[in-house]
Amino acid sequence: MTYARLGVGMVGYSFMGAVHAHAWNTAPRFFTLPLHPELTLLAGRNAEAVTAAAARFGFAETTTDWRTMLTRDDVDLVDVCTPGDTHAEIAIAALEAGKHVLCEKPLANSVAEAEAMAAAAASAAEHGVRAMVGFTYRRVPAIQLARQLVAEGALGQIRHVRADYLQDWLSDPSAPLSWRLDKSKAGSGALGDIGAHVIDLAQFITGEQITAVTGMLDTFVAERPIAASAAGLSATAGEGMGPVTVDDSAAFLARLSGGGNGVFTATRFAQGRKNAIRIEINGSRGSLAFDFEDMNVLHVYDAEEVAERAGFRRIVVTEPGHPFVAAWWPPGHGLGYEHGFTHQAVDLVTALAEGSQPTPSFADGLAVQRVLDAVERSAATGTWLAVSG
Amino acid sequence: MTYARLGVGMVGYSFMGAVHAHAWNTAPRFFTLPLHPELTLLAGRNAEAVTAAAARFGFAETTTDWRTMLTRDDVDLVDVCTPGDTHAEIAIAALEAGKHVLCEKPLANSVAEAEAMAAAAASAAEHGVRAMVGFTYRRVPAIQLARQLVAEGALGQIRHVRADYLQDWLSDPSAPLSWRLDKSKAGSGALGDIGAHVIDLAQFITGEQITAVTGMLDTFVAERPIAASAAGLSATAGEGMGPVTVDDSAAFLARLSGGGNGVFTATRFAQGRKNAIRIEINGSRGSLAFDFEDMNVLHVYDAEEVAERAGFRRIVVTEPGHPFVAAWWPPGHGLGYEHGFTHQAVDLVTALAEGSQPTPSFADGLAVQRVLDAVERSAATGTWLAVSG
Amino acid sequence: MTYARLGVGMVGYSFMGAVHAHAWNTAPRFFTLPLHPELTLLAGRNAEAVTAAAARFGFAETTTDWRTMLTRDDVDLVDVCTPGDTHAEIAIAALEAGKHVLCEKPLANSVAEAEAMAAAAASAAEHGVRAMVGFTYRRVPAIQLARQLVAEGALGQIRHVRADYLQDWLSDPSAPLSWRLDKSKAGSGALGDIGAHVIDLAQFITGEQITAVTGMLDTFVAERPIAASAAGLSATAGEGMGPVTVDDSAAFLARLSGGGNGVFTATRFAQGRKNAIRIEINGSRGSLAFDFEDMNVLHVYDAEEVAERAGFRRIVVTEPGHPFVAAWWPPGHGLGYEHGFTHQAVDLVTALAEGSQPTPSFADGLAVQRVLDAVERSAATGTWLAVSG
Amino acid sequence: MTYARLGVGMVGYSFMGAVHAHAWNTAPRFFTLPLHPELTLLAGRNAEAVTAAAARFGFAETTTDWRTMLTRDDVDLVDVCTPGDTHAEIAIAALEAGKHVLCEKPLANSVAEAEAMAAAAASAAEHGVRAMVGFTYRRVPAIQLARQLVAEGALGQIRHVRADYLQDWLSDPSAPLSWRLDKSKAGSGALGDIGAHVIDLAQFITGEQITAVTGMLDTFVAERPIAASAAGLSATAGEGMGPVTVDDSAAFLARLSGGGNGVFTATRFAQGRKNAIRIEINGSRGSLAFDFEDMNVLHVYDAEEVAERAGFRRIVVTEPGHPFVAAWWPPGHGLGYEHGFTHQAVDLVTALAEGSQPTPSFADGLAVQRVLDAVERSAATGTWLAVSG
Known part of the structure; x- marks a missing residue:
């Protein structure tokens, strides 16, 4: 595999597909990259839709069978942007085929799947094939600074x-069922999403692990209109009602490996909070x-x-010396959101060109999965x- | 007992004593009261200190034995501003002596004490003698509006x-032991305080009850310098070290009687947060x-x-139509803080003059005590x- | 004149009277004062109203003629809380009678009056009689820290x-005429108030003077209902309409004595801003x-x-080491507002007991008056x- | 000229060039456009630099003579991203050559130039050739909502x-002279930039015009190190010092055509304010x-x-119904910044495809220029x- 170019095959073309494609298009225009990403192949089951998406995103070709990309020499990396129930199958197959993998989060819908994926990633790494899970918020400059x-x-x-991760798009009981509310597809609800x-x-900011938890899950609205179509987080209602099989809200207390404690909330029922990811960390010498x-x-x-003279300092994380900012x-x-x-x-x-392990790795994704499972x-x-683990 | 005046006997003259005295002095200057509070008697064990405090606060007389006030005809109300270990004894004795009682929070150091106090309050109420517990933040105008x-x-x-209730005054491990860190005096630490x-x-804002909890307590600093003297939340170190016997931090998950859930934190280790009482409530129709x-x-x-067009509205709760504000x-x-x-x-x-039950009652205080105990x-x-209960 | 006590005679008992009285009552309870203020005499033209106010505020006696207090040996200080048109007459008479004076701001309704007052204060100071103007916001702890x-x-x-000083209580064209909208009483509108x-x-925070200005005044609502009665900033409408003879809004550009520049706004038409005093100062080394x-x-x-690592630091000015805070x-x-x-x-x-000049002096008040006049x-x-000056 | 594609020729490739190129690349991926922009030709005087920029931005060809694009049939639109001293020459030549023009702001360095440009735009419009000036902040969704x-x-x-428009990048007196500090290139300093x-x-938000002004300009640092090279707002110092010939700060009072008033500030000396564009508008019925x-x-x-119940509503302008947001x-x-x-x-x-006048037009740019000139x-x-005008 020559690294002059990096052929990207992407599976999925909804919300995550759009933002991943934008990232592949934009990265080389603002950063000096050691490899040039090329949008080689876009996979999706609906031929018409995948063709339209490819045109919009800038992919050269499309396929309705993601397995096609496993045998294409011009695909170096498989970018998995599908719902969680397919992550394990696609990612493992791609790694086994010698393709690097970028997989959306959560890594999988179960610990067992995540373990299999982490094992596949470990095996692949022995051959220089790399896997990364897409916890993109890690690369918001303010989070990097934290x-x-x-x-x-x-x-x-x-x-x-x-x-706390607070959203409100399910507060309305007439919001339709989308795949995100279907346990078989999404694994869990607010918790995993x-x-x-x-x-x-x-875990990233503190460099510590969550070692024990006690959790509380709620499904406030048990039935919703079946969705006819969906885009991003929104969907339009079709006919009939169906059961919500995931949590609407999750909260848990936690023990941290360094002796501190944690309190976590994730909900889609916090009216007025649209995408409020709120993190406060207090240490013996300071807080953020x-x-x-x-x-x-x-x-x-x-x-x-x-x-x-002390007080919380409001650092506007847009200085050239801040992570990633000099390019902008x-x-x-x-x-904005997509920069991460x-x-x-x-x-x-960069990691692929250097032959180093990109982070967060599938092992990091597995660590999160184990917390989700314990909760x-x-x-x-x-x-x-x-x-466990 | 004639209600033209209301003779106030106060026990304790530290932080809470100061702010209670200020309230008694200030209330009749800004509000039209049906009874005129008079600062009749201040009780404290240290004769010199209590005399100085009485002069400053405006009390007419002092005593080193709070029981004195039980037999004084000119004391109509006993205002209990002592640490929690003495609340039950003083409040019950006062109620039995036919004195109204205002008792600082938490009501007591145990459910058993709080039950006895609530029972005493119930008995006293039959004779028109009233008891109130000092959850003063209820009367911040913004909370009333909520x-x-x-x-x-x-x-x-x-x-x-x-x-969340966040403070940071114990983050420094050299902060001395005060009575607030002594379980025998304070009952618990951040949790109860x-x-x-x-x-x-x-519970006040929602009108609901916390019905079940799972909690987590931490004592991060196990030993501290013994305090030589204390004032407010601060103290100066004396000689030797002593054990901290209460929690530095408490957190719990909760079930609410109306079907919702709760997540609570109380800590004295949140660096940079001085007295941050943060409450967010999300409902099906809105949030605050x-x-x-x-x-x-x-x-x-x-x-x-x-x-x-929707968004969180920042209501500055200083309009004449807001609770209590017209007087100011x-x-x-x-x-500020003391207005509550x-x-x-x-x-x-007003309740005493009307012969009605002031709130929060001792029953309300007991309800809180039961939550503390369950946590x-x-x-x-x-x-x-x-x-329980 | 013995200083064991400080007999206070106050003229006026509306909004400013209430908060001044509260200050006199509260100061000795929280601070160790070298003199004990006593509320000796309250003056006002309406006998009934002044009697009621005195009872509420805690004044021992009342008079309908403020000149009475000039000859009373038990009045050491005259506290002038009347509209601006009477400041000069009362303050000068009081100083000449050997009474200390605290005079509300603005010092006067014209530069000529303010000059006479400053001259009277200078003469009085030769005999140890002191004058202070009530720019109370100087003593908000955050301003002191600034x-x-x-x-x-x-x-x-x-x-x-x-x-910027932004209020909105005149945005409504049906808000009645009060004395604050009458040039003969108030001197000017938003500008002076x-x-x-x-x-x-x-000028206080920077330690510099405004040396030149160019200003812009507006009266957006030229006629308003005549007020029947008023309290604080609010009033109730009576019969008929009358002309607004002061500015509703003022703005000006300024030169500062140190070489910098200033931009100032004062308005009662900033909908939604209730009492927003906003100051930002940028210097070569920092900002506040x-x-x-x-x-x-x-x-x-x-x-x-x-x-x-730089950013605006949000200092919560409630530490014991902050100005005035240790007492609270x-x-x-x-x-809150009244603490200033x-x-x-x-x-x-304290200044009176020390025999030193309290600040802001009448000279400081005159300096402000000159800016108002130039604007x-x-x-x-x-x-x-x-x-000028 | 067929509109199936829109050939873009861009002049300049620094800060503004980068963000314009990003916009041309990104717009068709997120929005359904009636014409497809193609990055046909990039012009700049330094052959090596323009070649590198073209590769990064995605331009097909380069030229060191912008006039080349006037005769190219495949260039439909000239995007002028150069300093202000060249705007008039390039834009007028392009319009006369039948090319649409997008010109960065301020439109020109003088009213005379701006008038000539507006006249050229008016003539061109008769032939369906369009001109727009790049006041990009108009298209921040929150501004559109305003x-x-x-x-x-x-x-x-x-x-x-x-x-207020507040920046701080010139607070440091050792910040080098860049073209933005040279009156012959930039026209003015903080004022025009x-x-x-x-x-x-x-003017856009209110729909009113500024009809009269009185202004104040300051140059706090008269001499600065001559710049060796520059990128974005930053530059590196070369040898020797040179004079700053523009304002560091501008402020002015204004009259609005609807009877209200305005207070404006623009400065590069507001320490800690990086790009704070602050606008508050108060009207008779509300504020924003x-x-x-x-x-x-x-x-x-x-x-x-x-x-x-009233209060400033914090609208998070990211709803699908908000301007432009549904595409994201x-x-x-x-x-982020570049979305505008x-x-x-x-x-x-869209306007070009429809044959309608895009806004802000050169006439709008001239209107701003007239205000700058009057200030x-x-x-x-x-x-x-x-x-005037």
Whole structure:
């Protein structure tokens, strides 16, 4: 495989497909990449729809059978943007075929699947074939800065992580059933879809693991109109009602490996909160706070400062010295949601060229999956459970 | 007992004593009260200190034995501002002596004590003698407005309560042991001292009860310098070290009586958060959010508005039509911490004159105590516990 | 005159009277004062109303003729809380009678009056009789901290002052005429009533003077219902309409003595802004920002910090080491509007006991008056005018 | 000229070139356009640099002589991204050659040039050739919503516009001279570079004109190191010092055509403010407030609501029904700085296909230029000047 170009085959072309394609198109225009991504092949079951999407996204060819890309020499990387129930099958097959894999989160719909995927990734890595899971919020510059600060010791010993992921698009009981509300497709509801993000962010920023949890799941609206069609998070209602088989809201208490504790919430019923990823971390030396609704800002408190002069510092994370920012605009010209995906593409391509392991790895994805699993089981038993692994 | 005046006997003269005295002095200057509070007698064990406090606060007389006030005809109400271990003894004795009682929170250090107090209050009420517990944050105008909105149905069915009470004064491991860190005096740590407030606020605003919990308690710093002296929340170190016997941080998941859920945190280790009482409530029709660090503001979201025009409304709760505000300043001229205490005095005096039950009652205080107890026991067992009673 | 007590005679008992009385009552309960203020005499033209106010505020006696207090040995200080048209007469008479004077702002309705007052104050000072003007916002702790920071050089050379005082109580054209809209009583409108505050704050915080201005005045609603009665900023309509003879809004550009520039606004037509005093100051080394709608907070930017870690610091000005705060509550337990008045009383009493000049002096009040005058004249001529004096 | 494709020739490839190219690349991937933009030709004087830029941006060819594109049949539109001193020459030549023009702001460096350009645009329009000026902030969705609200009458009669554009990149006196500090290239400093944006936004949102002004210009740092090279807003110092020939800061008072007033500031010396475009508009029925540092949010106050329930509504402008948003991400997944440019490209292409006049037109650009000119002249004379035209 020559690395002058990086042929990308993508499976799926909905919300995640659109933003991944944008990232592949944009990354080489703003960053100097060691390989040039080419949008080679787009796979999807509906021939007409996949053709239209390919035209829009800039893919050269389409297929209605994702397995086609396994045998194409011009596809170097398979980008998995499908619902969770297909992640394991596609990713493992691709890795076994010697294709690098970028897989959307959550890694899988069960720990067993995630373990198989992590094992496949480990085997593939022996041959220089790499796998990455798409926890894209890690690459929001403010989150990168948060990680740097914790790694530098700016927070000291971590005492508390409070992390909420708040949306409201299911508050309306007439919002239709989409695949995200179907356990067989999505694995879980708010827990896996958005809770997975804050679990990963908490572990990424602190550099610690969640070691035990006790959780609480709720499904507030048990039946919804069956969806006729869907796009992004929205869908239009078709005929008849169907059961919601996933959680509408998840919350859990957690133990962290460094001795601190955590409190997590994920819900699609927080009226007025559209995509509020809120993380506050308190340590012995300081604190930090982030809200994705104001994504270009990180609030940092340094407890070593004189009390009368101390306060949460509102850092506008748009300086050239901030992670990824030099490639973009001058200070104060904020970035948006999709930039995290572009940064993800940049780091992935760089790792592939260097022959190093991109992060988050499938092992990281598995670690999140184990927390999701423990939350779900603890919610059923009403007890604390260790996060296995 | 004639109600032309209301003789107030107060026990304790530290932080809570100061703010209660201010409330008694201030209430009649800004509100038209049916009875005139007079600061008759201040009780404290240290004769010199109590005399100095009485002079400063405006009490006419002092005593080193609080029992003195039980037999004084000119004391109509006993205001209990001591640590929690003495609440039951003083309040019950006062009620039995026919004195109205205002007792600081948490009502007691145990459910058993709180039950005895509630029973005493119930008996006293039969004779027109009244008891109130000092959950003062209920009377911050923004909190009153929050309650009004929920009662009017503006939030619809309650889905979520997230409530944090964040302080940082114990983050420093050299902060001395004060009575608040001694289980025998304080009953519990962050849980009872500040967690009690957010439990009460959640129940007050929603009009619902917490029915079951699973909790997590932490003591991050096990030993601290023994305090030589203390004032407010601060203390100066003396010689030697002593054990911290209470929790530094408490968190719990909760079930609400209306079918929603709750997530609560109370901590003294949130660096940079000084007195951040944060409450967000999401219902089927809307949401509200409050932070005591910006105490004159309530944020309200109305989900019935057109999506493109909807948003959290930042209501500056200083209009003449807002609860208690007409007595104070023009719009935008904000109130402070102590105003809640003044409002508490106003409502208490009004209830006494009317012969009605002031709220929160000792039964309300007991309800909070039962939650505290369930949190503490669930943290020990690692299981969910119903809130008894 | 013995200083064991400080007999206070107050003229006026409306909005300003209420908050001044509260300050006199509260100051000795929270601060250790060298003199004990006693509310000796309250003057007002309406016998019934003044008697009621005295009872509420705690004044021992009343009079319908303020001149009475000039000859009373038990009145040491005259506190002038009347509309601006009477300030000069009362203050000068009181100073000449050997009474200390605290006079509400703006000092007068014209430069000529203010000059006479400043001259009277200078003469009185030779005999140890003191005069102070009530720019109370100077003593909000966050403003004091702002002044400290500038004085320490934390901002370096001042480049910009932007200061807005925004209210909205006149936006409604049916809001009645009160004395504040009558040029003969109030001197000017938004300019003198609220613009005076931001002028004084800008000069106080920066330690510089406004040296030249060009202004713009507007009266958006030329006629209003005549007021039947008034309280605070609100009034009820009576019969008939009358002309508004003052400005509804004022704005001006300014030159500062240190080489920087200023932009000021004062308006009663900023819908939704209730009492928003917003000041941002940018210097060569840093910036600060304040908004009275969040009065316990000061935002401070230090440009000497590393760019990637720099940001406006949100200082919650409630630490014991912050100005005036140690007397009040623990960190995070915010203060309200009236505390500035209490602090003003504390500093005034302390200065009187020390025999030093309290600030802001009548000379400071005159300096503000000269700016007001220059703004008004420049608005008429459409040119820049030097601030005389 | 067939409109199946739209051949774009761009002149300039620095900061503005990069973001325009991104817009041309991105617009057709997210929006259904009636014409397909093709990046045909990139012009710049440095052959090596323009070649590298073309490769990065995706242009098919390059030239070192912009006049080349006037005779190329495959160039339909000339996109002028050069400093202001060349706008008139290029834009007029392009229009006369029958090419559509998109020209960066400010339209020109003088009113005379802008008049010539507007005249050329008017002539060209008779032949269906169109010209647009790049006031891109108009197409931030929150600004579009602001315009909609004012147009619907939600604010009533406009009383006040306060608009600040605050940056800090020149606060450091060692920041080098770039072309933006050279009057012969840039025309003016903060005034034309960033003040032009807030002038245009104020006129766009209100639908009114600024009719008279009095201004104040300052150059705080008179000499700076000569720049060796520059990129975006930053530059590296070369040898020697040179004079700053433009303003560092501009401020002015304004009269609006509807009877209200305005206060405007533009500065590069506001330490800590990176790209803070702050606009608050107060009308008789309501207010709105915007800050580009939180660009996905618009704050709106409706004065017709009941006082006790009214407050500034924080609208997160990411709903599908908000302008341009449906093409992007789900609610709460915010947009960034460059999206305004993409929206500009979409509307321009749409107007070209429809044969309608895109806005802002060169006449709109001229209107801004006339305000800039009046500010500059009024600052010199110290008097109010009518905005001519």
